[in-house]
Amino acid sequence: MTENASAGDLRSQSDDIIVKIRGLSFRRGRLVVFDQVDMDIRRGEVTAVMGPSGTGKTTLLKLITGQLRPDAGTIEVDGESVHALERSALYRLRRRMGMLFQSGALLTDLSVFDNVAYPLREHTNLPPSMLRKLVLLKLEAVGLRGARDLMPNELSGGMARRVALARAIALDPDLVLYDEPFTGQDPISKGMLVTLIRHLNDAVGLTSILVSHDVAETAQIADQMYVISHGEVIAQGPPAAIAADGSAWVRQFMDGLPDGPVHFHYEAPALVDDLLARRVR
Amino acid sequence: MGKQRVVEIMVGLFMAAGFVALFFLAMQVSNLSAAVNSDGYQLSARFSNVGSLKARAPVTMAGVRVGRVERVEFDTQSYEAVVTLRIQAEVDTIPDDTFANIFTAGLLGEQYIGLEPGGSLDYLRDGDEIAYTQSALILEQMIGQFLFSKAGGD
Amino acid sequence: MLLEGLARLGRSGLGVLARLGRGHQLLGAMLLGVGELLRRPRLLIVQIFNVGVLSILIIVVSGLFVGMVLGLQGYYVLSQFGAAESLGVMVAASLVRELGPVVTALLVAGRAGSALTAEIGLMKATEQLSGLEMMAVDPVRRILTPRFFGGVIAMPLLAAMFSAVGVLGGYFVGVGLLGVDAGSYWSQMQSKVDFDQDIVNGVIKSVVFGVVVTWIALFQGYDAVPTSEGVSRATTRSVVHGALAVLGLDFVLTALMFGD
Structure with missing residues (x-):
């Protein structure tokens, strides 16, 4: 049932939608990454987009931020169609979005302080004392005020991600996009990030889009979840509804079963045929 | 700022040395000195x-x-x-x-x-x-x- | 079989064309960024430091040795014709016209060009460029343009230093060691090396090489496959393509400048 639910009927009750995706299609070479995807992301909520690796979750974020151009369909952010914007208008729009990259994407030749100060220095004319206060406040929010003089290569992965988060919220954006924030983190930093994301979202009134395949952590903080696979949305709703979803695919993903609709084996001829084949490639 | 200052001074020296070299080539190596007093x-x-x-x-x-x-x-x-x-x-x-x-x-x-x-x-x-x-x-x-x-x- | 070969040829041809197109797009974008750069000269200064100041040692040492070798070799050839007094002309002309711009460009491609490619490629691989873009900062204008103009400005100055030091190296060997008359070393040089013909053309050459070497290096980094293997390949390509472009262009420029 849920597999065929369209975005429209679930969302019709809410009209405060900040990101509206309609009929999104994107191909990379011959591979179809998205096929006619519709999504709505409501203001003030944490929306998680989940799916196994390689389903184009990062691509989705790049499409929303206008770094990639879709083959078909539209993406509206706060009423503005991202891919119809002029370059300067797109850059203006991006100042209202923050993105946390998987690697952190800190500028390696700048200190933690300068990294967080970077967007402020680029886009504002704040006096140095004001700038310093702002940066320290942002660093305090992620608990790294004491690490301001460290260089990025002196940070652990989790700290780097938190610094990147401080940088992403430096310009007080409306929308923060998180690309796999939990991947490769130890349980402690995972826990920190989970609380941080939720806390920031509620305290500052952000809207968060979270792309992840870590089911447990994501289910903890998300208000809404989308599960995508093979270019289509196969389930959506609050985490509780998804967890109760009966479809085989969603079950396999949520429960982490090794085999199911998604096969353990990559597509291949039968093993016996392959082993007995005389021509060696 | 100290490091930035050093960089600026070094670049200034570099530019000066480059122009001195060009001047040397022009005046000492080529016939410009002869051509100048035309x-x-x-x-x-x-x-x-x-x-x-x-x-x-x-x-x-x-x-x-x-x-x-x-x-x-x-x-x-x-x-x-x-x-x-x-x-x-x-x-x-x-x-x-x-x-x-x-x-x-x-x-x-x-x-x-x-x-x-x-x-x-x-x-x-x-x-x-x-x-x-x-x-x-x-x-x-x-x-x-x-x-x-x-x-x-x- | 044949069709497959043709198709492969066509694909690679299209790939080369597409890359050329992207390269020129990048060059255009960097040239357009000059206005913004003038408002932030500090960015440019740092890059002149990276390309210029850090290359001084290798340029000066190479220039000195090339000049000394020219002095030795030139003396042995010229003295056979009883024309050892022309040593100054030979050393200066070959340095100013050819060796200064060309060897400097090759050294810069190897020392600074590869570093630029690796830096940009790694920034791409670690999503720093995307990160800038998400901070509404254009990475081409903010990161690439200052490096480009830094290279273009540093190259002719480095080439001039190379030639100047080379002329002095030739002087040490020719006059100091081999006993050529100091007066004729300089006076023959001055009477035969022409400012417009030789010096100006040499500077033009090194400006062109500066554009080409930095452009290739930056483009290879910017267009690199964002993996460690991709960056290492791009770095190799940057040096190889840079060196080939310098040597090929040198022939074309020499033919245009001195070939009447």
């Missing part, structure tokens, strides 16, 4: 044949350089070569019956113009033409004449 005055001379005389070739008197060839042109009316010379300003007592020769420095060397002063008390001034000229010696012609005179002598 004051002095012009004379012209007509030759029936200039051989391989080129612009910027030296002009000498008694073996001392007093100027240079500014350009070599061809006169379509008289079928002669018109050579414009630029003579240093301080050499302002060249008699108007001076003789201009095209010489060759060494057997294979470049050609230059040698001026032999005459006895006149009037001096050449800017824009004047040297009336007496001796064309370049062309090696082939000399050999030809030599052989011809040998053959005639027998």
Whole structure:
């Protein structure tokens, strides 16, 4: 049932939608990454987009931020169609979005302080004392005020991600996009990030889009979840509804079963045929 | 800021060193120092044949350089070569019956113009033409004449 | 079989064309960024430091040795014709016209060009460029343009240093060791090396090489496959393509400048 639910009927009750995706299609070479995807992301909520690796979750974020151009369909952010914007208008729009990259994407030749100060220095004319206060406040929010003089290569992965988060919220954006924030983190930093994301979202009134395949952590903080696979949305709703979803695919993903609709084996001829084949490639 | 300051100073030194090198090349290595003082005055001379005389070739008197060839042109009316010379300003007592020769420095060397002063008390001034000229010696012609005179002598 | 070969040829041809197109797009974008750069000269200064100041040692040492070798070799050839006094001309002309611009460009491609490619490629691989873009900062204008103009400005200055030091190296060997007359070393040089013909053309050459070497290096980094293997390949390509472009262009420029 849920597999065929369209975005429209679930969302019709809410009209405060900040990101509206309609009929999104994107191909990379011959591979179809998205096929006619519709999504709505409501203001003030944490929306998680989940799916196994390689389903184009990062691509989705790049499409929303206008770094990639879709083959078909539209993406509206706060009423503005991202891919119809002029370059300067797109850059203006991006100042209202923050993105946390998987690697952190800190500028390696700048200190933690300068990294967080970077967007402020680029886009504002704040006096140095004001700038310093702002940066320290942002660093305090992620608990790294004491690490301001460290260089990025002196940070652990989790700290780097938190610094990147401080940088992403430096310009007080409306929308923060998180690309796999939990991947490769130890349980402690995972826990920190989970609380941080939720806390920031509620305290500052952000809207968060979270792309992840870590089911447990994501289910903890998300208000809404989308599960995508093979270019289509196969389930959506609050985490509780998804967890109760009966479809085989969603079950396999949520429960982490090794085999199911998604096969353990990559597509291949039968093993016996392959082993007995005389021509060696 | 301290590091930034060091970088700025180093770059300043680098730029200065680069321009010093360019200046050295221009003034010490090339002929710009000679070309810069393009004051002095012009004379012209007509030759029936200039051989391989080129612009910027030296002009000498008694073996001392007093100027240079500014350009070599061809006169379509008289079928002669018109050579414009630029003579240093301080050499302002060249008699108007001076003789201009095209010489060759060494057997294979470049050609230059040698001026032999005459006895006149009037001096050449800017824009004047040297009336007496001796064309370049062309090696082939000399050999030809030599052989011809040998053959005639027998 | 044949069709497959043709198709492969066509694909690679299209790939080369597409890359050329992207390269020129990048060059255009960097040239357009000059206005913004003038408002932030500090960015440019740092890059002149990276390309210029850090290359001084290798340029000066190479220039000195090349000049000394020219002095030795030139002396042995010229003295056979009794023309050892022309040593200055030979050393200076070959340095100013050819060796200064060309060897400097090759050294810069190897020292600074590869570093630029690796830096940009790694910034791409670690999503720093995307990160800038997400901070509404154009990475081409902010990161690439200053590096480009830094290289273009530093190259002719480095080449001039190379030639100047080379002329002095030739002087040490020719005059100091082999006993050529110091006066004729300089005076022959001055009478035969022409400012417009030789010095200016040499500077033009090195500006062109500066554009080409930095452009290739930056483009290879910017267009690199964002993996460690991709960056290492791009770095190799940057040096190889840079060196080939310099040598090929040198022939074309020499033919245009001195070939009348």
